[in-house]
């Protein structure tokens with residue numbers, strides 16, 4: 001056996017970085033929950049003791065946490081003054097929940113997903129699925145916090161305008177169904193943008209629908225936004241102008257059955273917008289840092305979710321456009337195209 005030392009060192013370096021990142025996820029979650037990043041952003045350069053006082057926490061823990069963050073580049077340390085602070089960029093990514101680059105939601109997802117490992121070890125042996133509703137509840141909130149900033153930045157500004165003629169109809173008043181809506185972040189954002197339209201959010205997960213209703217109430221939208229527990233294959237309503245699926249078609253056991261149901265629920269000139277994780281058609285296209293995130297989430301969450309439902313097609317989160325086209329056209333749609341994209345998402349439009 002002849003080991004290439006350079007290759008070995010490079011792999012070990014990557015391993016150290018990933019080992020640190022795994023532990024770092026837990027520390028990010030702690031800082032996020034306790035308002036440590038926000039406290040740093042609001043208070044400027046601080047000693048551990050000042051940050052602890054500001055956030056109602058204990059100095060010894062805060063000091064250790066700050067050093068973990070400074071070592072990871074998430075906090076800036078000034079050795080001269082012994083103070084810690086956030087640069088503009090660090091504050092933008094860590095302390096501002098409305099920022100399109102807000103990171104703590106992503107770590108909340110990653111950490112929550114790891115809690116399913118014992119079930120997944122068993123599932124790998126048996127082939128059994130694990131439903132979305134069986135995941136740790138932190139996953140539901142994390143997903144909302146992870147996706148919402150991207151939807152806020154893109155959905156109304158570029159994704160809906162990329163659909164053929166839909167924006168004008170939403171502005172003048174139309175009926176929309178948001179299927180697999182989770183906590184309803186996308187539904188609420190659309191309802192805020194199009195005050196003449198009405199929105200129905202559907203998800204099979206009761207807990208998510210209960211939270212979505214609270215979100216609509218808090219936004220003062222309960223008169224135009226209704227949330228109901230329903231599956232993608234049997235949600236109620238007809239003649240929708242727009243049906244949306246945000247990051248959920250690949251999670252479903254029977255996406256072809258879902259497509260057929262969407263087809264019969266749409267108006268003849270209606271549109272189906274499908275938002276999926278960015279992916280190329282070939283595995284080799286996705287072997288990069290973003291693909292790693294999606295394949296890993298897909299292993300722990302999306303694939304078991306689909307396998308837990310009828311049919312269990314298990315598209316996975318990196319299905320790619322060609323596979324999606326097959327699914328959508330098998331459900332009866334005659335037109336399918338990539339309407340737009342971001343580095344993280346593909347936005348498809350299907351028409352009856």
Ligand SMILES: C[S@@+](CC[C@H](N)C(=O)[O-])C[C@H]1O[C@@H](n2cnc3c(N)ncnc32)[C@H](O)[C@@H]1O
Pocket residue numbers: 132133143144147179180181182183184185186202203204205208230231232233245246247248251252253305309
């Ligand atoms: C990754 S989450 C996305 C949630 C939400 N669309 C968002 O973007 O924040 C996937 C959602 O699909 C829902 N889901 C999975 N299978 C479903 C089905 N067959 N019918 C309806 N909803 C389903 C899950 O309950 C979950 O809320």
